[in-house]
Amino acid sequence: MSRRVAAWPAASAAIASISFIVVSGGFWTILTPACGRVAARVAARREGSLCDSFGMDAPAAPAVRSVHAACPHDCPDTCAIRVTVQDGRIVELRGERDHPPTHGALCTKVSRYAERTDHPERVLHPLKRTGPKGAGRFERVGWDEALRDIATRLAAIAERDPQAIVPYSYAGTMGLLQGESMAARFFNRLGASRLDRTICSTAGGAALAVTYGAKVGMHVEHFTESRLILIWGSNPIASNLHFWTFAQQAKRAGAKLWCIDPRRSETADKCHRHLALRPGTDGALALALMHELISAGGLDGDYVAHHVEGFDALRERALAWPVERAAEVCGVDPAAIRELAHDYASLRPAAIRLNYGMQRAHGGGSAVRLIALLPCLVGAWRDRAGGLLLSASGWFAPVRNDAALQRPDLLAGRNPRTINMSTIGDDLLRDGSPAFGPRIEALVVYNSNPVAVAPQSRRVAAGFAREDLFTVVLEHFLTDTADHADFVLPATTQLEHLDVHTSYGHTYVVLNRPAIAPRGEAKPNTQIFRELAAQLGFGDPCFGDDDETLLQQALRGIDFAALERHGWVKLPLPDAPFAQGGFPTPSGRARVDAPGLGVPDFVPNHECAQAAPELAARYPLAMISPPARNFLNSTFVNVQSLRSIEGEPLLEIHPVDAGPRGIESGTRVSVFTDRGDYRCRADVCTRARPGVVNGLGIWWRKLGPAGTNVNELTHQRLTDLGAAPTFYDCLVEVRPVQAAA
Numbered sequence: 144m145s146r147r148v149a150a151w152p153a154a155s156a157a158i159a160s161i162s163f164i165v166v167s168g169g170f171w172t173i174l175t176p177a178c179g180r181v182a183a184r185v186a187a188r189r190e191g192s193l194c195d196s197f198g199m200d201a202p203a204a205p206a207v208r209s210v211h212a213a214c215p216h217d218c219p220d221t222c223a224i225r226v227t228v229q230d231g232r233i234v235e236l237r238g239e240r241d242h243p244p245t246h247g248a249l250c251t252k253v254s255r256y257a258e259r260t261d262h263p264e265r266v267l268h269p270l271k272r273t274g275p276k277g278a279g280r281f282e283r284v285g286w287d288e289a290l291r292d293i294a295t296r297l298a299a300i301a302e303r304d305p306q307a308i309v310p311y312s313y314a315g316t317m318g319l320l321q322g323e324s325m326a327a328r329f330f331n332r333l334g335a336s337r338l339d340r341t342i343c344s345t346a347g348g349a350a351l352a353v354t355y356g357a358k359v360g361m362h363v364e365h366f367t368e369s370r371l372i373l374i375w376g377s378n379p380i381a382s383n384l385h386f387w388t389f390a391q392q393a394k395r396a397g398a399k400l401w402c403i404d405p406r407r408s409e410t411a412d413k414c415h416r417h418l419a420l421r422p423g424t425d426g427a428l429a430l431a432l433m434h435e436l437i438s439a440g441g442l443d444g445d446y447v448a449h450h451v452e453g454f455d456a457l458r459e460r461a462l463a464w465p466v467e468r469a470a471e472v473c474g475v476d477p478a479a480i481r482e483l484a485h486d487y488a489s490l491r492p493a494a495i496r497l498n499y500g501m502q503r504a505h506g507g508g509s510a511v512r513l514i515a516l517l518p519c520l521v522g523a524w525r526d527r528a529g530g531l532l533l534s535a536s537g538w539f540a541p542v543r544n545d546a547a548l549q550r551p552d553l554l555a556g557r558n559p560r561t562i563n564m565s566t567i568g569d570d571l572l573r574d575g576s577p578a579f580g581p582r583i584e585a586l587v588v589y590n591s592n593p594v595a596v597a598p599q600s601r602r603v604a605a606g607f608a609r610e611d612l613f614t615v616v617l618e619h620f621l622t623d624t625a626d627h628a629d630f631v632l633p634a635t636t637q638l639e640h641l642d643v644h645t646s647y648g649h650t651y652v653v654l655n656r657p658a659i660a661p662r663g664e665a666k667p668n669t670q671i672f673r674e675l676a677a678q679l680g681f682g683d684p685c686f687g688d689d690d691e692t693l694l695q696q697a698l699r700g701i702d703f704a705a706l707e708r709h710g711w712v713k714l715p716l717p718d719a720p721f722a723q724g725g726f727p728t729p730s731g732r733a734r735v736d737a738p739g740l741g742v743p744d745f746v747p748n749h750e751c752a753q754a755a756p757e758l759a760a761r762y763p764l765a766m767i768s769p770p771a772r773n774f775l776n777s778t779f780v781n782v783q784s785l786r787s788i789e790g791e792p793l794l795e796i797h798p799v800d801a802g803p804r805g806i807e808s809g810t811r812v813s814v815f816t817d818r819g820d821y822r823c824r825a826d827v828c829t830r831a832r833p834g835v836v837n838g839l840g841i842w843w844r845k846l847g848p849a850g851t852n853v854n855e856l857t858h859q860r861l862t863d864l865g866a867a868p869t870f871y872d873c874l875v876e877v878r879p880v881q882a883a884a
């Protein structure tokens with residue numbers, strides 16, 4: 144024992160995060176992290192010690208450790224996780240019991256994280272392309288060779304114009320370190336093109352910034368006390384599970400739940416009322432609700448007078464939207480809109496859980512602006528269980544120090560162009576021009592799978608297939624994107640690296656300590672960019688910062704000791720942040736308008752009968768493509784146990800649309816537009832409303848029938864605000880195909 148104690152200081156930093164457990168089943172032990180004198184006591188059957196994992200002198204028996212982790216995925220829940228490790232193997236992942244949003248539960252996907260980490264197809268060594276682009280044929284090379292070749296290629300391009308190099312990344316991990324820290328430093332120093340990260344949330348984000356001044360909203364825990372909850376453009380049973388637990392508690396306590404969604408989702412099944420509006424018509428619905436509130440005396444006049452800026456113009460706009468007009472646009476019963484307006488005017492506390500599903504259409508920004516004004520009109524913000532939650536990410540602005548992590552000063556006065564990630568298909572196929580800048584010559588992709596997730600994937604794949612494009616992909620797997628790479632570099636997973644997380648669905652910072660050693664030759668993104676920086680001779684000392692240093696730089700004003708101890712800390716925020724107004728806008732009031740924008744109105748879809756009648760005649764069905772419950776965007780599609788639950792790519796279609804087309808459940812169908820043809824199997828059901836089909840999940844193209852996924856059909860036109868993609872604004876036609884085809 145004493146020898147191990149002597150070795151403790153060297154290991155203590157690494158171990159500081161480990162909290163210790165009593166493993167049931169009777170063979171382990173209890174420790175406290177603070178104890179400089181390790182109070183390890185082997186309880187029963189076997190002997191083991193923490194010190195095993197740190198190369199210290201210890202008995203040869205297995206060591207069980209418990210590590211604080213965070214779910215890295217692009218999910219509003221950002222669960223705090225407890226990982227149990229034995230002999231470098233993951234024994235268990237479970238939700239942290241004392242973290243209020245997680246409350247001890249993980250979703251099915253992430254409870255199987257070990258299956259993903261130890262997947263036999265994991266990329267464990269650097270790979271160099273040997274076949275044509277897209278074929279996924281590679282040979283193993285050493286890190287030295289890969290980094291040297293990549294640096295040589297990038298340096299040659301940068302010498303002509305560094306803007307010809309484009310970083311492409313999104314939220315494969317939402318960690319502040321493995322997301323954009325060393326990577327951003329690298330591309331800033333290089334002077335590469337900037338990337339506008341619009342693929343998910345910028346329409347809604349820009350709308351919240353206009354209306355409230357920032358991406359801020361209710362505390363998720365307070366939904367338990369709401370008496371009315373509008374679940375709007377969100378399917379939390381699939382995609383925001385921990386919010387759903389709170390909503391169910393409210394329901395059991397008597398709250399009324401409405402679901403506003405074109406699809407009769409799993410969540411809609413469990414709500415009292417479901418309003419199945421046409422995709423992209425939420426703005427019209429919000430205006431009609433305002434019309435009702437105004438004409439039936441449902442406003443909180445005092446709140447409006449003191450805390451809303453520009454109400455008169457909004458009033459005028461809303462009065463042009465009687466319920467019948469909106470009901471026509473939305474394709475719903477006017478009586479349902481009246482009932483919803485009545486509930487919203489009369490039930491307190493009244494909360495809205497808005498989610499990004501409803502802003503993936505042309506008018507997504509305007510729709511979010513209108514909906515975000517609703518709780519201001521009825522004074523719902525007065526209650527802590529009232530108001531709205533679309534994103535909580537803006538609450539973290541005071542504690543995040545992105546400039547320290549990302550070092551925009553390394554641009555040294557240069558002002559590179561910006562590429563919108565949602566138009567990468569077109570942009571890769573564009574020639575250089577004064578307006579566009581240089582033709583894209585190199586892409587460095589990390590934390591994203593654009594060939595599967597970006598709109599109009601036929602164009603995206605054609606761009607990635609360019610022989611003259613130099614592509615580097617940092618990945619865990621040979622995704623559709625990695626198949627097109629010149630070099631694939633093996634990245635660590637969340638269990639193998641250090642990180643720290645903020646959230647967009649709750650208000651806690653969550654720490655992630657590495658639980659196991661990197662598999663194979665995998666390296667953290669941070670380390671890969673550190674080594675590339677060294678190859679390119681970037682001398683700034685910031686390229687020498689290790690991950691522990693980055694962790695300290697990432698946040699300010701945070702109790703790091705508490706973070707290490709618990710694995711999470713809550714932001715100090717008021718309970719009911721806007722009970723007395725105080726929005727983070729210049730005037731402190733919620734804004735109807737902002738310079739250059741105008742009063743929000745309903746904006747019809749790019750692709751709908753109103754805006755494009757000729758197109759609608761040829762392609763009469765609107766298609767939405769919401770996420771699959773057992774995948775996380777395109778992540779997990781290659782995890783067999785989860786793919787087995789999802790089965791195969793499906794298109795939900797209503798019987799009135801299926802019948803005349805000769806389609807039954809199980810029929811193989813072609814879903815097509817002028818842009819492409821997606822093959823899948825039909826599910827004839829009333830989850831789809833008449834006139835709308837639901838293409839479920841972002842499958843890997845290579846695992847889908849005919850090498851296609853649903854983004855074969857989507858287009859690259861953008862939203863009215865935030866320059867975001869319009870995935871759910873898409874007209875299609877469907878026909879049966881022969882099994883052999």
Ligand SMILES: Nc1nc2c(c(=O)[nH]1)N[C@H]1C(S)=C(S)[C@@H](COP(=O)(O)OP(=O)(O)OC[C@H]3O[C@@H](n4cnc5c(=O)[nH]c(N)nc54)[C@H](O)[C@@H]3O)O[C@H]1N2
Nearest residue numbers: 376377378382406422423498499500501769770772775776
């Ligand atoms: N299991 C799982 N969880 C996920 C994800 C996943 O892929 N799988 N993705 C994650 C990501 S990246 C995000 S951004 C978040 C949020 O992701 P969201 O895109 O908000 O996903 P959902 O919560 O499924 O909500 C989408 C819902 O909006 C509906 N919808 C589609 N069009 C419209 C419309 O025009 N109006 C209205 N009112 N509703 C519409 C869809 O039918 C669907 O039920 O979820 C995250 N969580």
Ligand SMILES: Nc1nc2c(c(=O)[nH]1)N[C@H]1C(S)=C(S)[C@@H](COP(=O)(O)OP(=O)(O)OC[C@H]3O[C@@H](n4cnc5c(=O)[nH]c(N)nc54)[C@H](O)[C@@H]3O)O[C@H]1N2
Nearest residue numbers: 313314315316343590591592596617618634768776777778
């Ligand atoms: N049709 C349609 N398309 C959509 C959507 C839709 O609803 N319908 N949703 C859109 C939305 S909301 C989003 S957010 C985007 C999501 O698009 P992406 O952010 O590209 O998400 P994923 O498909 O999950 O791909 C993330 C990749 O990052 C990798 N990764 C994870 N962690 C790490 C790491 O630490 N290091 C490295 N190097 N790689 C890592 C994973 O292996 C995975 O392949 O898709 C969009 N596309």
Ligand code: SF4
Nearest residue numbers: 214218221222250253
């Ligand atoms: S994907 Fe979401 S629900 Fe599942 S563990 Fe991660 S944060 Fe929690």
Ligand SMILES: [Mo]
Nearest residue numbers: 217342343344
């Ligand atoms: Mo997203």
